[in-house]
Amino acid sequence: YDTKTPPYSTSDKTSFAYVSARDRWPVIITQGIDDVHRTTMAASDPETEKEGKQIIADLAKLKYELQHDRQITPLPDDGYPDVAGYNKELQQLGNPHWFSVPWLFSECYLYRRISTCFTLSTKWQNYDIFARQKMSTFKSSRPAVLELAARYKDIVTELESKHTLKGSKTQEELEVAEKILFMEMCEICLWGNATDLSLLTSLSYEDIQKLQGSEARKASEKNIIVNDLGAAFEILNAAQKSGKSERRVDIILDNAGFELFVDLILAGYLLSSGLATTIVLHPKSIPWFVSDVLPKDFADLIMALANPQTFYSALSEDEQHAGKTSQPLSDKEVEELKFLFSRWSTFHGEGQLVIRPNRFWTEGGSYWRLPGIEPSLFEDLQASELVIFKGDLNYRKLTGDAMWDTTTPFAEAIGPLGPKSGIRTLALRTCKADVVVGLPRGEDEKLKATEGGGADSGARKWAWSGKWAVVQFCDGKA
Numbered sequence: 001y002d003t004k005t006p007p008y009s010t011s012d013k014t015s016f017a018y019v020s021a022r023d024r025w026p027v028i029i030t031q032g033i034d035d036v037h038r039t040t041m042a043a044s045d046p047e048t049e050k051e052g053k054q055i056i057a058d059l060a061k062l063k064y065e066l067q068h069d070r071q072i073t074p075l076p077d078d079g080y081p082d083v084a085g086y087n088k089e090l091q092q093l094g095n096p097h098w099f100s101v102p103w104l105f106s107e108c109y110l111y112r113r114i115s116t117c118f119t120l121s122t123k124w125q126n127y128d129i130f131a132r133q134k135m136s137t138f139k140s141s142r143p144a145v146l147e148l149a150a151r152y153k154d155i156v157t158e159l160e161s162k163h164t165l166k167g168s169k170t171q172e173e174l175e176v177a178e179k180i181l182f183m184e185m186c187e188i189c190l191w192g193n194a195t196d197l198s199l200l201t202s203l204s205y206e207d208i209q210k211l212q213g214s215e216a217r218k219a220s221e222k223n224i225i226v227n228d229l230g231a232a233f234e235i236l237n238a239a240q241k242s243g244k245s246e247r248r249v250d251i252i253l254d255n256a257g258f259e260l261f262v263d264l265i266l267a268g269y270l271l272s273s274g275l276a277t278t279i280v281l282h283p284k285s286i287p288w289f290v291s292d293v294l295p296k297d298f299a300d301l302i303m304a305l306a307n308p309q310t311f312y313s314a315l316s317e318d319e320q321h322a323g324k325t326s327q328p329l330s331d332k333e334v335e336e337l338k339f340l341f342s343r344w345s346t347f348h349g350e351g352q353l354v355i356r357p358n359r360f361w362t363e364g365g366s367y368w369r370l371p372g373i374e375p376s377l378f379e380d381l382q383a384s385e386l387v388i389f390k391g392d393l394n395y396r397k398l399t400g401d402a403m404w405d406t407t408t409p410f411a412e413a414i415g416p417l418g419p420k421s422g423i424r425t426l427a428l429r430t431c432k433a434d435v436v437v438g439l440p441r442g443e444d445e446k447l448k449a450t451e452g453g454g455a456d457s458g459a460r461k462w463a464w465s466g467k468w469a470v471v472q473f474c475d476g477k478a
């Protein structure tokens, strides 16, 4: 079921694949080793400590194999059925080495392999090697979280009490206001992705704030190269007007922390405005690409909002070391965060906000395989009005991470999820990898010519940093 267009490979020195394998992955593994080391040191029972040391050794071995361009070894059987698929693919690829393998597959393998180190233990089964990083980055986004919480409360209160928005009087005015807010929420949701932790391996507090404030968002609007949000709004608006009672929107989640927070802001807005009646969230099942959402991250976020003062006053080990103190929240801020907690936990409790994991999301292949490999999930998504795919990795998986010409239509590049698939796909993606489709002719060349854009090097550097974004829609029900 794969596309015939060849995928990006770690062997291509002009691609971000090569840079990732050479520079980024060893850092990610090292940070993982540090994390396990810390937990092992603090362990009180000898079995946990013993297994922790074994995990550290396994991770070090993985890093060695990668850095010495060894053959990629089959995954050990940890009891989950996806192991067979990974190992079959390795065989079909001719048992490749780390620096001559399709990028998408090898990067998925990396995280799946890390996961086996834990699933093969007894005491570390559900351990999330990236949890520390995820929570501390969420804490660092406090100013943006507070700003959004205040705004969300205003909007939702207005919707609930007066069924109006921004003082709109007629149905038409209300629709215009709803559309503006929809676009704004989606853009918040889009740029929330710029702060994923796998790319920005060392982000300062100031950096994070710069990426998240509303000023930054306005300034970034011109960086959305293709923007199909209007078409997506029309779909939800038409469904609402049609009087259909069940109108579902799915979000294929990307990162935890701030990005999940803004995903929930969007979800809450869709429910409160009536643009959707149910939101289904799709998290990952194993620690994935550092910061991706696991079901527990959802629970942790809700808990943080339930007790915001406790959450923000607790200092991490690092903060204590650095002699930091915490600034208490004002009563108004606490109230605004608790407002989010109360709305979101009610939606969740009443079944309007659903979490639905599936191990398909952490397989090694692209989403071109969805109908063939996981027909029940495919059918499930067909029942949705709109399926929103967040972030860079989801975009790579939608397009098969293939070396498409950048003018290839989005609908063509997503293959079996394209026209007539029965699925409406909306990708909200900040560009952090080479693959980009659906651009007007000449756009790629223009961006390559910008500062640091790659010029004539052959590399599409402009698409690596998260500075540019695409919002692309394909109506598979049309």
Ligand code: F6P
Binding pocket: 016, 020, 107, 193, 196, 197, 198, 199, 254, 255, 289, 390, 391, 392, 393, 394, 396, 432, 433
């Ligand atoms: O391209 C860099 C990268 O880390 C890729 O490994 C991965 O596709 C992506 O970014 C992760 O970003 P996101 O969280 O947006 O999917």
Ligand code: MG
Binding pocket: 196, 254, 255, 289, 291, 292, 391, 393
């Ligand atoms: Mg991610």
